[in-house]
Amino acid sequence: MAVYIHERIEIEGGGRGKLIDMIRSRWAPHLAREHGVRLVGAWATVGSTGKWPEVCVHWEMDDWAHFSRAQRGQYPMEERDVSLAELWNQALEYRQRGHSMLLKPTSFSPDLAGGSAESIEGDVILHEDVLALPGRLSSYHAALAAEFLPLAEKRGLRLLGAYAHALQPGTGLNLWVLRDWDHWRELMEATPGDAELRAWNQRLGEWLEDLDGFLAVRPPGTALRT
Amino acid sequence: MNPNIYLHEIIRTVPGREEPYMASVLSVHSDGARRRGEQAPGAFGQFRSAGVSGSWPGAINIWENTWSGLARDLKLQFQDAARDTAMEEWWNRNLHLRRGGYDRILIPAPFSPTRADLNARGAHGKAFLHEILWLPFGEPERYLEEFERRLLPAAQQYGLELIGAFHVAMRPRQVLTLMGAAEWAHFGAFLESADTDPALRAWHEYRASCVARAEEVVLIPARHDPLASSETRSDRPLTSRP
Numbered sequence: 195m196a197v198y199i200h201e202r203i204e205i206e207g208g209g210r211g212k213l214i215d216m217i218r219s220r221w222a223p224h225l226a227r228e229h230g231v232r233l234v235g236a237w238a239t240v241g242s243t244g245k246w247p248e249v250c251v252h253w254e255m256d257d258w259a260h261f262s263r264a265q266r267g268q269y270p271m272e273e274r275d276v277s278l279a280e281l282w283n284q285a286l287e288y289r290q291r292g293h294s295m296l297l298k299p300t301s302f303s304p305d306l307a308g309g310s311a312e313s314i315e316g317d318v319i320l321h322e323d324v325l326a327l328p329g330r331l332s333s334y335h336a337a338l339a340a341e342f343l344p345l346a347e348k349r350g351l352r353l354l355g356a357y358a359h360a361l362q363p364g365t366g367l368n369l370w371v372l373r374d375w376d377h378w379r380e381l382m383e384a385t386p387g388d389a390e391l392r393a394w395n396q397r398l399g400e401w402l403e404d405l406d407g408f409l410a411v412r413p414p415g416t417a418l419r420t
Numbered sequence: 421m422n423p424n425i426y427l428h429e430i431i432r433t434v435p436g437r438e439e440p441y442m443a444s445v446l447s448v449h450s451d452g453a454r455r456r457g458e459q460a461p462g463a464f465g466q467f468r469s470a471g472v473s474g475s476w477p478g479a480i481n482i483w484e485n486t487w488s489g490l491a492r493d494l495k496l497q498f499q500d501a502a503r504d505t506a507m508e509e510w511w512n513r514n515l516h517l518r519r520g521g522y523d524r525i526l527i528p529a530p531f532s533p534t535r536a537d538l539n540a541r542g543a544h545g546k547a548f549l550h551e552i553l554w555l556p557f558g559e560p561e562r563y564l565e566e567f568e569r570r571l572l573p574a575a576q577q578y579g580l581e582l583i584g585a586f587h588v589a590m591r592p593r594q595v596l597t598l599m600g601a602a603e604w605a606h607f608g609a610f611l612e613s614a615d616t617d618p619a620l621r622a623w624h625e626y627r628a629s630c631v632a633r634a635e636e637v638v639l640i641p642a643r644h645d646p647l648a649s650s651e652t653r654s655d656r657p658l659t660s661r662p
Contacts, residue, residue: 204520208512240494242427242523243590317499320590375499379491382425382589386527395592399557407590411498420511 196254196305197261198234198297198357200367205247208420209288210238213249214413216288221281228275229264231255234306234354237319237410244408247420249289250321252355252369254306297357297367302339304353314352316371318378319410324366325403331364334401338368345390346370350377364403378409422534424484426464426526426586428596431479432519438468438479441517442642445481448510461485461493464535465583465598465647467548467639474637479518480550482526482584482598484535490525526586526596529564533582543581544647545600547607547638552588552596554633560587560595566626567597574619575599579606583647593632600647607638 205213214236222233232254239248255261271279299305304314326334338356346353352371359365372378385391398405433441446463464484469476485493496504533543555563564585572582580599588594601607614620641648 207515238498240498241521242429242490242494243525245522246520322590375491375495379487382525383487396558398592402557404554404593405591409494409590411494413498420508 195257196299197258197360198255198299198355199253200295200297200357201249201251201253201292202239202245202294203249203251203289203292204245205249205289206287208247210247210249210420211413213285213288214238216281216285217249217251221278221285224277224281225253225264228277229267230260231264232306235319235412237412239321240318240409240411242409244321250319250410295362295365295367296360297355298360300335300339300356300358302335302343302353303355303357309354312352314354314371316352316377317374317411318372319354319412320351320368320370320372321408321410322368322370323404323406324368325405326364326366326401327403328364330401331358331366335366337397337401342394345394349381349384349391351381421530422528422532422537423486424528424534425487425490425589426528426584427461427481427483427485427490428524428526428586429481429483429521430523431481431521433468433477433479434517434519435477437517438477439643441514442466442468442479442481443644444510444514444517446642446644448507449483451506461489462535463645466642466645467550468642470547470638470640472638474550474635476637478637479642480637480639524591524594524596525589526584527589529568529585529587531568531582532585538583539646543583543600544649545581545583545602545641547601547604547640548583548647549580549599549601549607550596550637550639551598552594552635553631554593555595555630556632557592559630560593563595563630566623570619570623570626574617574623575610577617577619578610578613579603580610 203213217233217236222236225231226233234252234254235250237250239246239250241247255264268275268278271282304312324331324334335356335358343353350373354369354371355367357367372381431441446466449461449463461483464482467480469478471477497507553563564587567585580601583598583600584596586596588596601610614624
């Protein structure tokens with residue numbers, strides 16, 4: 195079972211595009227080559243829908259043994275991985291702080307290879323922070339798989355991942371892929387009159403304390419200068 | 421029925437730079453050259469924290485738009501190969517005015533006015549009560565109905581008027597409401613009467629029964645915002661002031 199690190203990185207000034215470029219072109223190839231860690235995505239948070247300026251980065255490892263090897267190989271990076279230490283310090287111009295989550299996938303969550311094989315891709319990511327009522331996260335995930343996933347897929351949403359936090363009980367993360375901005379607009383326009391989605395939202399209180407969604411994008415290399 | 425949607429921005433401004441920031445961001449939103457012939461989203465309202473309740477300092481921008489207009493703007497901002505260079509230039513040259521923020525997309529309740537509605541009734545004020553509320557799943561719709569049915573008539577008795585009442589897109593527990601008082605004395609009387617006015621007391625009892633979390637901030641309007649003044653509002657275009 196794969197495991198994941200999900201980072202939300204607070205950006206300094208206009209460094210968002212530059213940090214994404216650096217992660218794609220230098221950081222991710224280094225982590226893949228030296229430690230086998232795979233980049234699932236480096237996305238710009240769409241500021242109009244959440245916190246800004248921010249970048250989200252999602253990393254995949256094979257399992258906890260791989261996680262342990264990869265971290266042992268990196269820390270302390272001044273001794274074990276000086277190239278990474280240099281990247282880390284160079285990136286201070288673009289970011290100085292962030293927040294990471296260690297995540298376990300649900301049984302129905304595709305891994306990177308499976309997602310690629312099934313062509314789970316699109317321009318827009320719907321990022322949902324999940325906070326369950328005490329003891330209800332597993333039940334929520336069961337209902338998500340059995341009841342919501344078919345509704346979502348009928349509306350063109352593809353599940354990129356549904357996760358439980360490895361250390362914080364009740365905390366989860368859902369990532370959905372939307373085809374493009376027109377797909378998002380169609381969904382938003384249709385939602386108020388969509389009886390099935392409305393019924394699902396009404397039931398969320400059976401399992402959840404809160405559900406907080408925002409959008410992120412995987413910008414093309416030439417399009418983002420902020 | 422209000423057909424629009426609203427982009428709501430809470431801005432961590434550089435302390436003391438709230439008014440220059442609000443004027444600056446209005447200028448980039450109003451820049452017709454960025455729009456390629458499309459209509460610019462209008463400023464629904466721009467405000468800054470008064471510092472009497474809630475977080476400060478900060479600014480709040482609310483822009484009136486449509487789903488189509490917002491999707492077009494976001495595509496231009498993030499994925500258009502031609503790039504929104506005017507926005508990029510503005511973003512990188514105004515870092516001394518703001519440090520970051522948190523945005524929401526708001527869906528108006530049926531009774532929530534448009535900017536044109538507010539203009540037509542000459543809406544203005546010196547103090548604005550802005551609330552973001554977390555309610556049980558399924559309750560936001562009822563909350564907004566009760567807000568219209570119970571609170572608005574009672575608040576109007578004290579000189580407070582509705583500026584907006586909204587659901588929050590992709591955040592099914594949240595609602596956001598905004599009311600304005602023409603004078604601080606009106607706002608004070610409204611607060612003073614919370615326990616003694618039977619209608620307000622009933623409203624607060626309902627609120628206490630369902631609100632899980634509330635973030636309030638008391639705001640004053642940007643000096644250039646039409647909501648700031650009753651004297652000259654008819655002379656003030658919505659989006660072209662610097």
